[in-house]
Amino acid sequence: MDKMRIKINRLGAVTDSEITLRPFMIFMGESGLGKSYVAFLAHYVYAVLGSDRLAHYFDGYDFNELLQNVKSGDTILEIPMRDLFDWINKDAINYIGYLIGYDSFNGDVEINWPFADESIKFTYTEEIAGLSNAESVIYNISTNKFTYNILSDSSKINARVFETLIRAELSDAMFDEYINFADYILPPSRGALMELNERPAFRSGMYDEFFDLKAALVRPSKNKVEESKPLDSIIQKANNGKIAQSDNDITFTTTDGILMPLTAAASSVKELAPFVMMLNKFVLNKTSILFEEPEAHLHPERQRHVADLIGYAVSQNCHMQITTHSDYFIKRLNQLTRMYAIKERHPSESVDKTLSEIGILPQTLIDPARIGAYFLYRRNDGLTEIKELDVIESNTIPFTSFHNVIMDEFDISYRINEFEPEGENDQEEQE
Numbered sequence: 001m002d003k004m005r006i007k008i009n010r011l012g013a014v015t016d017s018e019i020t021l022r023p024f025m026i027f028m029g030e031s032g033l034g035k036s037y038v039a040f041l042a043h044y045v046y047a048v049l050g051s052d053r054l055a056h057y058f059d060g061y062d063f064n065e066l067l068q069n070v071k072s073g074d075t076i077l078e079i080p081m082r083d084l085f086d087w088i089n090k091d092a093i094n095y096i097g098y099l100i101g102y103d104s105f106n107g108d109v110e111i112n113w114p115f116a117d118e119s120i121k122f123t124y125t126e127e128i129a130g131l132s133n134a135e136s137v138i139y140n141i142s143t144n145k146f147t148y149n150i151l152s153d154s155s156k157i158n159a160r161v162f163e164t165l166i167r168a169e170l171s172d173a174m175f176d177e178y179i180n181f182a183d184y185i186l187p188p189s190r191g192a193l194m195e196l197n198e199r200p201a202f203r204s205g206m207y208d209e210f211f212d213l214k215a216a217l218v219r220p221s222k223n224k225v226e227e228s229k230p231l232d233s234i235i236q237k238a239n240n241g242k243i244a245q246s247d248n249d250i251t252f253t254t255t256d257g258i259l260m261p262l263t264a265a266a267s268s269v270k271e272l273a274p275f276v277m278m279l280n281k282f283v284l285n286k287t288s289i290l291f292e293e294p295e296a297h298l299h300p301e302r303q304r305h306v307a308d309l310i311g312y313a314v315s316q317n318c319h320m321q322i323t324t325h326s327d328y329f330i331k332r333l334n335q336l337t338r339m340y341a342i343k344e345r346h347p348s349e350s351v352d353k354t355l356s357e358i359g360i361l362p363q364t365l366i367d368p369a370r371i372g373a374y375f376l377y378r379r380n381d382g383l384t385e386i387k388e389l390d391v392i393e394s395n396t397i398p399f400t401s402f403h404n405v406i407m408d409e410f411d412i413s414y415r416i417n418e419f420e421p422e423g424e425n426d427q428e429e430q431e
Helices: 035-050 053-058 081-100 159-175 205-218 229-239 267-281 300-315 327-345 349-357 400-417 424-430
Strands: 004-011 014-021 024-029 075-080 107-112 119-129 136-142 147-151 182-186 241-246 249-254 259-261 287-292 319-324 371-378 384-389
Touching (some): 004 035, 014 371, 024 327, 053 159, 081 119, 205 267
Parallel strands (some): 014 384, 182 287
Antiparallel strands (some): 004 107, 075 119
8 A cells, every 4th residue: 555645734623734544544632633534534535436526526527528529549538637636635625524514614635645647648449349230339438557438328428437537546556456445434423323214314424424334234235245253253252242134124132142123232232233244244355434433332341342343354454544532442452463563573373372362363463554543632722733653663552642641540549549548448449
């Protein structure tokens, strides 16, 4: 994955910052600093690569004129990349405004795509295909590496042809192949939304997108996803049971065999349900997931299991963007990254034995090189700046966002203990 730098001149309270896009993005910091906005911005890249947003770049184009008086081999359209990227930078702000339900949201960002050419040229060629006396003319619209084939009906020359080819070129520049990403959002309060059958009238686009995801989860799959015993094992631990789909209903079966509708399950089960179902249903290496606060409503032990589920997804080349406030969650991710590095340096039976003894499955280990970790902090002027955390040096995600709180807790406990006779607090705890 070629490096993509995203410069944030202004995005809500966030200013004067840069992030580098990586497959697994983690954003930490106090509430109200703009973590979600930055996560949305990172996720926007996948929305461009996996949806038809780029079709709007061609609003106002007259496609009926493109094939008039052209010969096979002619260039019918040329898009300057500077114009396209300027449009994308503005559309990123529109996308975030759509997700949060605020049309007047504004900002200034520069997404620096790893694309060297100054323009994309679209070339037209013709070919004859079909049986004798029943031939058809095929129009081929080509860029440098990709071709879109169309039957000879000029009404089918539309924005979709060109935006698909642009997405293919941009994807190839990043991943050395065309990956048609499916992009999904798991917003806050998703557990409560799992109980609703009818779509409410949302103002925020992220919740509208979530209901599209719910529909996709109960829709029959085009591609069969192979069952994974390690994944089933992690899900059982995370949920103390199993989630399944029956017709249009989602059910939950506890480990001791009690079957119930998902609506009757614990809030922690409902919070995790959409993510668990995605892991079982979607082709992960062609999926991007924005996961807001995966630790929400979960006991620390469950948070560890969620980190394992995310580790599994990332190891399967799923791309994820996460916001979090949980040190338990980060600690578990750090265990997964450290053990990955240890296993890479010292592959041995003793390492495998240790993994088994401490309850970590090899399929959940995370390559630190795939992680981009960022800490958002408030400056003296009240604005937010982003600090990139060095994951590679120690194979862990630094605890910058929790350090001050942890130290304050130690100080407060020390001051309280000064008022208690020595040993009294220990005795009370034992009782």
